[in-house]
Amino acid sequence: MSDYAISAKCGYSHFAPFNGLSGIKIGTFNCKAVYLRRGSPAPNLMKKKASVMLALVLAAALAFQTITKGRLRIDIDDALSACYADVTGDGAEELIVLTRSGESTPHGECGKWLYILSSEDVFLSYRRVISRFDLTAAKPLKVMAGDVNRDGIKEVSIKAWKTAAFDPQLAQRPFFFNVSRGKLEAVWLGSRLSQPFIDYVLTDFDGDGFEEIVSLEQTRASRQQISAYRWDSFGFVCFARSDEYDGLSSIEPQMGVNGIGRVAVLQDGSSQPLRFALRMDKISLD
Ligand SMILES: [Ca+2]
């Protein structure tokens, strides 16, 4: 014996005799021992296989935003924001995803790509890409969907962090787009709501089958108030407000009684959210 190597999980084997073998090493594939034979290409071949495997592993790690044959491999937990809604009007829900940019704003990280993906047709976490849009310039913070203008097609809403044509201040702004024709068609690019808002959600707050904007806003007295807005031909009109509160910090939509939406609002110092719903044209504690 001129040399030997130890290999885990390998069977015991004899090999037919070769000429010119000078050493032995353990390869990386299938626990096979690789004989180094002068003039043989085998060791180089094994190196190439290792390189291919490394490339595949790296590709899988980077595949979150890699489209392969019109499909995107995606882990929703890695997205900045995502929701399910039928935004193409074909009767089936799509998965709407805002990817991360790594860029920060005063309201947290903003996104980059908006993907409209088939929620069905999933193969090994790959989904069919229906359309995608680069939203880098809008610094999008969150994506939602709802039929706010009551035309039977759900709009995609982006909470953007940017200036407006007549307002040079950076601020959170509510944008609404129709994506049903494969393009990002602006429905309403709001410069602001009636008061500066902390956040807003889309929910059918009045039970008429269409979504409204329900927002958590800052009042002039630096208190917080919840407001609801309904579409009115060319834009949104505020139709209900709550009393003013202190320490309200976040708002989330919730399903209420008989499918009528309500909102859960966190208040500083309390682990349980306050729940608000529409009562006689006023937003009240539920
Ligand atoms: Ca609509």
Ligand SMILES: [Ca+2]
């Ligand atoms: Ca409604």
